[in-house]
Amino acid sequence: xxxxxxxxxxxxxxxxxxxxxxxxxxxxxxxxxxxxxxxxxxxxxxxxxxxxxxxxxxxxxxxxxxxxxxxxxxxxxxxxxxxxxxxxxxx
Numbered sequence: 001x002x003x004x005x006x007x008x009x010x011x012x013x014x015x016x017x018x019x020x021x022x023x024x025x026x027x028x029x030x031x032x033x034x035x036x037x038x039x040x041x042x043x044x045x046x047x048x049x050x051x052x053x054x055x056x057x058x059x060x061x062x063x064x065x066x067x068x069x070x071x072x073x074x075x076x077x078x079x080x081x082x083x084x085x086x087x088x089x090x091x
Contacts, residue, residue, distance in 0.1 A: 018044070022051040025083060029057035033065045036088060040071060043090045048074060054083035062086050 022039050024032035032053040039049055053062070062084075066073040070091045077085040
């Protein structure tokens, strides 16, 4: 498998998390971050938003958004097609 995986959540912890999906592929920044912000508002603290994005700017914008908003970037998967999957935990 050519995909680079960066995973900060132990597998056992995933079993107890509520994971919500957001497909932001095809959207240009800042739209992926704006959609993530909107979805995170409806989630409970500790829930995880798994966002799929293919805009290269998201590689900078998503970590910055998490840092500024206080949410936690728990992991990222760099897909072989150039897209990323981000796991964002609501703080």
